[in-house]
Amino acid sequence: MANIVVRSLSRRSFLASTAALIVAGSTPGFARTIVGRMPWEPGSATPPVQVRPGPWMFFTADEAALVEAAVDRLIPPDDRGPGGKDAGCAVYIDRQLAGPYGGAAGLYMRPPFMPGAATQGYQLPGSPAARYRAGLLALADHVRTAFAGKTFRELAPADQDKVLGGLETGAIVLKDVNGAEFFALLLQNTQEGFFADPVYGGNRDMAGWKLVGFPGSRYDYRDWVDQHDKAYPLPPVSIMGRSDWTVRE
Amino acid sequence: MKPVMRSALAIAAVLAAVSGDAVAQDGQSFDRIERGRTLAVLGDCGACHTAPGGKPFAGGLALETPFGKIVAPNITPDRQTGIGNFTNAEFLSALREGRSRGGKLLYPAMPYPAYTKMSDDDVLAIRAYLATLTPVSNAVVSNQLPFPFNIRMAMLGWNWLNFTPGRYQPNSQKSAEWNRGAYIVQGPAHCGTCHTPKTVLGGDKAETPLAGGMLQGWYAPNITNDSRTGIGTWSKDEVVQYLKTGTNSWTLASGPMADAISHSTSQMVDADIAAIATYLKDSGLGGATAAAVAIAASDNAMRAGAAIFKDSCAACHKDSGLGEAHLFPRLAGSALVQADDPTTLARVVLHGTRAVATSAMPTAPAMPAFDWRLSDAQIAAVLTFVRNSWGNAAAPVAAGAVTKQRQSLAAAP
């Protein structure tokens, strides 16, 4: 009983954590009143969450097969490194479409939706997720009709390229879907996946960054800014690190 | 406005303070009240006896202990709920012996084991100052500990084991400034409450005062003059600057010390801060510890730690480990980095922390959290690296220690 003691008393940390900000008692909601000092609380950062491999979260198996085949033509594997599929671009797109981006979160989605000039920006009501669903369906239909019942994945690479090229130029017309716009969206997302931080599921092993020589999430080049015409010596690093961070046994 | 009862004493004091009358009734002179205010700052009374957002000194701050809550009482001069009815003898006894009115024993959350060093005159000056505060009616139930910890008699045994009452005894070999510093450190400022290692019973380890202690998830560093793990490398001016502004060219205060600096040391008068520095630099405590041998850079943990440091830490703390004065703490040569106990290091890497803001140094930069980014083994590796680079040398940090810290922070952030 004699060890009713205060050796681990935390009065100061208690003070520090509660006095840091005073949430106004009078104001409901997330609104905050900030007075007295710069707020700081543990756990208030919002770091990204590493995308894990696993089942598709948005795509159906057929959709995923098409997208994996397509991203591998948009960024083909070669002696410089992996293509879009092995770099995880389809996984990246899947996770993006399953998240806020897919649902057009934060965008202005109020009617009326009216066609406008090209200078006025995208004006259709579909979210990215809806555009993929419709675009992939229409593309699969087109391929089935044009190539005797085959799926996109079953086509020879040259034919796959022809289909993608036809979408890009508008030579292939899809049913109820603007093929060129859908192609532009797919290409944009594929390249995002290839060059975004690996934390989002693409750019696996930093393949995209290694391709161009981008050192990734490094934050200090003071020792190299005036080393002109010399290659930067360190390997790229992801937000979640690199292999050298692992302690070898 | 709630009607409040004011003691005649308090009214007299307020009048004296307002009128600037140097001599008033009942020992409530302006000088004495001012001295009491200064001592209340030295003693950091307000930190515990003020609830967040509450009236100063009206109590209500809950102190979390492993056994439950102790709530700091109301020490305004309110007669019903404060200390308005205390006699001077009762006040002296509470501060210095941990005995409240009627002989009730206080828990040593109240630092009476330190305040016992204070003179009658100083304690009563604090009383005189507190008497000038506006009485606040705020009934506080201090003891919210569950049975059996709520039995105050238990403190009798604790006191018998751990508490040595007695006033500060001046050292005639030392200067008046040194003695003033020693008095403040050992008495009102109660530095040892956090910085002195504790016995298993929570009493001070008398043989190693100020050599560094643990308090819930933080390591209060060694503040003896030890040159490797203490403040031996700090000049006296650097000690002064740290206490006054919360930062010096070595480091920035955060965690519990941030609070001590904002409420207490930054508010102290310059002469008292200088006296503290004089004493700490010449306390005779903390002789040279055996020099540690740095772990080789080829060690596996060191190699991983070096990569993590380069990629995650160097943008602020620099490749050289020198950081940036008053912004990013210096790691090279840092005593805290090389402390035997890496609790604080693991904590700030896991959760991050905010440095203290003072009027002299308002920046208050914050260290970001890395708990989401680095595994326990990686945090252990990077800490091992910073503890053994740029001339630093200290024991490696085990992943298990980081795991433990992560778990305890999850339980009580």
Next chain:
Amino acid sequence: MARKLPRKDVVIVGLGWTGSILAYELAKAGLDVVAIERGPWRDTATDFPPAYAQDELRYAIRLDLFLRPEQETLTFRNNASQSALPIRSFAGFLPGNGVGGAGVHWNGQTWRFLPTDFRLRSHLEERYGKNALPGDMTIQDWPVSYDELEPYYDRFEKLCGTSGKAGNLKGTVQPGGNPFEGWRSSDYPNPPLKQGLGAALFAEAAHKTGHTPFPQPASNMSEAYVNPLGLKLGQCTYCGFCERFGCGNYAKSSPQTCVLPALLRFPNFSAQTESEVTKINLDSTGKRATGVTYVDTSGEEWEQPADIVLVCAFSLFNVRLMLLSGIGQPYDGATGQGVVGRNYAYQTTSGVSLILKDKILNPFIATGAHGMMIDDYNGDNFDHSGLGFVGGGYMGAGQTGARPIQTRPVPAGTPKWGAQWKKATAETYQRAFSLSTHGSSYSYKDCYLDLDPTYKDRLGRPLMRMTFDFHDNELKMSAYLTARLAEIGRAMDPAEMTASPRKGPYNVNIYQTTHNTGGTVMGADPANSVVNRYCQSWDVHNVFVPGGASVFPQNHGYNPTDTVGALAYWTADAIKDRYLKNPGPLV
């Protein structure tokens, strides 16, 4: 029904650069100040720490720090014959959101306007004749002079710790600086940043072709710095994540690094976040504001009474708040009558992309504002006789990084995907570099802001409508500047070069800049301005618009932030030294 809060001396709408400067100055003067910010609280270690501040997808593509169009957007059309349609996803310009505002995600480019810019119409008419300007061009003189603003530019640059090299110290031209700049009372508080190879090669070529290159003034710290508020900033690490990003290591000036920690020490200041001001309230005379009404995230409505209302939101939203509050006569594009929404202007930018032979440029090593520039073709620094246009801009090598989702140059004619694209991408990244021009955008009768008749925001209030297109004057100017820049580019001996002068029509879908100006223009005459020379409303004397770019009568060939900051200090002094002593119209 709004719940009424206790009265304050000052209510500030928006806590970005101008809001935080005004709050600091007025709280320091002892006034009770509250700032109401519709976005969230933001700070370095929690919102853009160096552990994930460098996330291109999150910040540059998904626009994490920016205003969500769902909360507020604009409608847009190129001219009055079109139906304006909503900007459903911001792309052409990116309004900030949250505490710190655009000061969080800016690049740090910190330019003063030229002395002649402040008397633009008078100067051009004096030099080129009354008939030299197009009839529908509505440029006008500023109601303040460069000399009057100089001390305030100086204050803002010292607040920021701007890195640079003076070109004109008290009238004496300084080697290494910009010889065309207005006189400076003191040099920049920090020396210039270090330069990468691309900028060094540009400077060499510019020099060789008879121009005067100098380092771009940058509010990114070349050295650690303590500003006059006692706040310390760290040294820039050239990470290449400024534009669209917050700075993770206290090296870029922002309200967070330069003002807020000092501001929050005043007990008479508070900030209310995630609360959107919907209206400035007026008394029954309509000549005095009584405070503002705001809505918090739960939808609850609050009334904040105050003696002074400071409109410190982003430029465009200052204009909308004035329109929604009925302060000042709305501008009518058909008749040219009215003032609120008049003289909306932008910036006329263009680029020259280069692919060099056998160079390792490390283009990812950058800051938002390092680089080498020339100012030979800005404003009226060159003779416009016979050129068929007025105006100009600075130009040079100021690439802000090479974040690879957005920056992957390939030779002209390369396919957009496939094997050839991949090969070209890999081979070009290290050798490619872009040069740019940053040109003026003068104001015109048919470029304006008003309330949209069709589209509403989430609270049912009309969106603002932007009617804007480039005019011949600006397109000719861009062609001329881009050609001059290409001449310098050619002197860098590139393997390949593509010059892209600005072409119309203005496309709101392609990023150019976020330098949207005008709409609550400052002037000497209430007939052609919304606020007077102290940024005070002509109509409601206790409403000020203290320095947002909405007060610019037209936009000049420089980035706006330095002038915005200078006007914020200028207005703060006018309120402290003049208005508080005698509340009423200052002019």
